[in-house]
Amino acid sequence: MTTSTRVEVLAPRRPLDDVTDESLPADLTVQVGSAGAPIADSVPLQEFVTSAGTLSHAQRMTIVQQALILLEGNYVHLPLKAAMHAVNPVQRLRLLRARLGQQTDATMAPEREFHREMSSIFHSVRDLHTNYVLPTPFNGMVAYLPFQVERCVEGGAEKYIVSHMAEGVSNPPFTRGVEVTHWNGVPIALAVAVSGDRFAGSNRAARLARGTDALTLRPLRLHLPPDEEWVTISYLDAGGVRHELRQPWLVGPNVPPMADADAPTTAAASMGLDLFADDVGRARALLFAPRAVEQQLSDVQAEVETTPAAAGAELTTTMPLVFRARSVVTASGTYGHLRIRTFNVDDPDAFVDEFVRLTELLPQEGLILDVRGNGGGHIHASEFALQTLTPRRITPEPVQFICTPLNLAVVRQHKDNPSGIDLGAWFRSMEQAVETGSAFSSAFPITPVDGANRRGQRYSGPVVLVTDARCYSATDIFAAGFQDHGIGPVLGVDDNTGAGGANVWTHSLLKQLLERPQANPETPYKTLPNGAAMRVSIRRTLRVGELAGTPLEDLGIVPDHRHELTRRDVLEDNVDLLDAAGALLKQMPKRTLRLTSSLDGGGTLTLQVTTAGIERLDVYVDGRPRASTDVADGASSVTVTGVAGADTVRVEGYAGGELVAARTQQT
Missing domain, CATH: 2.60.40.10 (Immunoglobulins)
Structure with a gap:
């Protein structure tokens, strides 16, 4: 029995153990690594782990106590999550606090175990807005493998295909298009399901989508580094021959966020963002589209087109990490395809300006609006854009606080808009809840109604919205508004959107709100140590229109039509998906x-x-x-x-x- 072993270096790292002939079937070729580190300043996982910091016993107690305050006093979905998922995160935090109370700096568990327990408690509620954010040195870093795996359906069978390779990485026969069959010896579908259970998600489709993403990308501010130092991938090459690849994990700095969620601003208070999707989106751009990252971060203004896009042409955008705009030729005609990768911007008006400019240069016979993988961002940006696609008046989705003494204190401090964050609309109902026993406040929109209708319709052709289970937060809100206002059909590649319908505030923002315009001596919020952070769903979103009053959380948006991604979609820029969207546009009246x-x-x-x-x-x-x-x-x-x-x-x-x-x- 013979096998061959080829070892190639991806980045400076400790040598791996040799792979023995006896450990492998005779028809497998084993490769260890590949050439080139695609993210600058990357280090091997083991080297990064040894540099992790140390939290003192007192610092751990502070983190646990602040988490209790956040979940008991601010978390809008706590009753829902306890009922739907049979979990009790508050009791788990109390138990963790009790165990810490019996320990000292000398006897406490390793820091990794503390972070693992905190992350597990927050993940248990399956709410991607409610997060424990790891401290330095994890925050801002991403663990990655230099390729992407995507699910598709071929011949009625589910398959997982390598869809992208990082620039500069080549290791034939492991190339785009190979089919992954096993992950660390586990059948790939089962590996994805197990990964999805670890990394949360509000519904099954969301869990599986999240599980697929987490195979190759782990934002370390949300998840501990992988336990394994390398991954063994079993795959079939183009000729159907089986191979195995041993690929080390690397850790490198991610692209910084485009908005500050901690500053006491309207943008931060209007945030609806899934951190995982946002981090993964920026990391993917760094791996697979580095020039777009350079352009987005550059001070040089992009030179953009001023004439309509020709058939098959792509438009230059001033926001390359936000938009991709092109004219696509489908089996049903030539239409515009506008991909919105994120709503995470500081200036919603600038976002809508660029949105309108691009749609007006795309074919007016129909628009395929694609928000797959969009983790959300500024809720104003998402709801301001809706008016440009419909002649009807937009009613923004209303939101509610859960009525607790702590939430009431925050709202009371800002009921008269002293800092530009106006919470006055919710104050009266929350104050009355002491007498009425109401669990939730009255519902009012975050997005100003006038702003949501100031521009009016700018694109009068038919529109199809394309969604997947990675759509969260402000994108869930956008998709809900699109469907609730009857703008057009929703074409989903999954059974639901991610179902994360909430406004999310950080612990730091809440702390600052109780310190402005004057300090509140009774504030329970304390500064978190070593750059640790937390986020919480603060206001839940409700539908309007025919589904008025229905919460978005855990339900999401059910598409009007379904399309299973095909191998051609994964490898040929979504050609079958675009044909399916084009077929829907062809049936719609042209205006x-x-x-x-x-x-x-x-x-x-x-x-x-x-x-x-x-x-x-x-x-x-x-x-x-x-x-x-x-x-x-x-x-x-x-x-x-x-x-x-x-x-x-x-x-x-x-x-x-x-x-x-x-x-x-x-x-």
Whole structure:
């Protein structure tokens, strides 16, 4: 029996033990590692682990006590999670505190065991907004393997394919397209399921998606480094021959976040973000699209196109880690494809500006809006974008606090908007809860209603939204609003979105809110040691429209149509998925409404309008109805007199008596 062993170095590391012939089947080729470290300043896992810091006994007690305060006093989903998942994280924290009380610096368990228990307690609630964030040196680092594995369906069978290799990494026959069959000797589907159970997720689809991601990427601020120093991957090459690869874990610095969730700002208070998805998205960009990272972090402004995209062309964006925009040719026609990778931005208006600019340069016959893998971010950004896709008025999703004395203290301190974070709408119901016994406050939107409707519709073609189980937080809210307002069909590659419908605040933000505008001497929040942090779901989100009042958490968005990702999707830029979306767009009515206006000194407003699929136009000037006219496809002119000093004009288009398009602009 003979086998061959090839050892290649991925990055400086300690030598691995030799692989013996006797340990392997005769038809396996074993490779150890591959060439090149794709993330700068990477080190082997073992070297990183030996540099981990040490928390004192007193520091551990502080962390546990603050976690108790956060979960008992602020966590909006605690009753729901205890009921749905039969867990009691508060009691587990009390037990951990009791055990620590019997220990000293000399007798306490290793720090890794403390972090493992804290992480396990937070993971038990299966809430990706409620996290224990590990301290230095874990925070900001990512453990990774230099490739990505994705699930697809081929011939009715589930398969796991290597879809991407990091730039500069090559180790034939382990290349894009090989099929992974076993992970550390475990059948791959079972390995994914086990991984999903470890790394949380609100529903089965979310757990499996999370489990797949965690095979190759582990953000260390949320998860301890892997226990194993290397992974053994069994796979089939293009010819169906079996091989094994022994791949060491590496640890390197991740791309920094694009928004500060700890600063006491409107952006931080309006955050709905899954840290895991956000960290993984930035790490993947670093591994597989480093030039996009360089462009995003560069001070040099990208030179962007000003003319519509030709068929098959890709547009340059000023936010390459946020958007990808291109014109795609499908079996049903040429449509726009806009991928939104994250809503995690500081400036929601700048986000919407770029969103509108890109959609207006893409084909107007239909838009495939793709939010797969988007972990959320600024809730304003997600809900501000909805208005640009529909003629109807947007009702932002309302949110509720859980009524506790601590939440009431925070809301009372900011009921009069002393720091720009206005919590006044929730104060009265929370104060009355002492008498009424209500578990939750009244529900009000985080996103300003005026801001959610200020711009109005800017894309009048049909739109399909593509989702997966990695959609969380602000993306869940965006998908819910898209569905609740009937903007278009939702095409899912999984059975649900991630189902993380909440506004999330950090421990640091809560601490600062009770210290502004003046210190609260009764504040229970204490500074966490060594850069440790925590986050909690502070306000739960409710649906509007036909599902008004239904919570998003644990339920998510069920798509209107399903598409199983194929091998061609995984390896050929989603060609079958785009064809499926194109087929839906082809069935939808096409609308066009373009508008230019001029106002002369005599108060006469002249509108030049181009329409398609519209039968009637109604004209409103400064909110008042001024004209109504029947139209046919093509160009027409509408004149409105006696409107001197007018500021805004809104034109609404109707077909079959229904509002189907609208355009609002300054005169």
